[in-house]
Amino acid sequence: MRSIDLNADVGEGAGSDADLVPLVTSVNIACGAHAGDPDTMRRTVELAIRHGVAIGAHPGFADRRNFGRAEVFLPPGSAGELVVAQAVLLQEIASALGARVGHVKLHGALYNMAARDTALAEEIAGALAAAMRASGAQWTLVALAGSKLIGAGRAAGLRVKGEAFADRAYRPDGTLAPRSEPGSVVADPAAAVRQALAIASEGIVTARDGSLVPVEADTLCIHGDGPGAAELARSIRGGLAAAGIRVRHWD
Numbered sequence: 001m002r003s004i005d006l007n008a009d010v011g012e013g014a015g016s017d018a019d020l021v022p023l024v025t026s027v028n029i030a031c032g033a034h035a036g037d038p039d040t041m042r043r044t045v046e047l048a049i050r051h052g053v054a055i056g057a058h059p060g061f062a063d064r065r066n067f068g069r070a071e072v073f074l075p076p077g078s079a080g081e082l083v084v085a086q087a088v089l090l091q092e093i094a095s096a097l098g099a100r101v102g103h104v105k106l107h108g109a110l111y112n113m114a115a116r117d118t119a120l121a122e123e124i125a126g127a128l129a130a131a132m133r134a135s136g137a138q139w140t141l142v143a144l145a146g147s148k149l150i151g152a153g154r155a156a157g158l159r160v161k162g163e164a165f166a167d168r169a170y171r172p173d174g175t176l177a178p179r180s181e182p183g184s185v186v187a188d189p190a191a192a193v194r195q196a197l198a199i200a201s202e203g204i205v206t207a208r209d210g211s212l213v214p215v216e217a218d219t220l221c222i223h224g225d226g227p228g229a230a231e232l233a234r235s236i237r238g239g240l241a242a243a244g245i246r247v248r249h250w251d
Contacts, residue, residue: 020224
């Protein structure tokens, strides 16, 4: 049976985590920069433990005003330090609760910048690899399928997993359509289910110009801050099951 992981960005104060977390197989927890704080991180880790869901760090720019979705240009080395510091903080919180952080997935603008910028991707991947060697942590890097960060992660010796999106529109080059563009968020549940099925069963996504883009995805994301996130996750799980695709974490 074919399988794919289903993940959600959580711990961001959207109010849907309690309903959403039981429906996915992994979560990416905000680490106090774009959203969250140690208390919300602790509660979200506890929620993930309760439902047997794999835990990951979701580091982003320290820009709460823009929810980490505005591009910020940092001095060389700073982005890697930013990512590692947030992942380590979540690791400390999870360890105190008897859990572990198994993956790292960037958030928002940082995610998209590292997807297309080779130098930034190499900096972040190198910083994560160095932190893992120093601490003994075992983090899988989750990044946009086909992106520069996937290649940089592999080159740095990291385990990497490609991610695709059921609720975001794509450009013909395989990148996500910016949120500033109308229609960049797939709001229709039926359309999101169709996109999820095409990615999971055929390895393709239909870009905004109608072209078919190859996508090698190990995990599908549902944004936890979107309206009706839990209902969307339930619909996608149902659609995948009906198509004979198992929802399971890669471990």
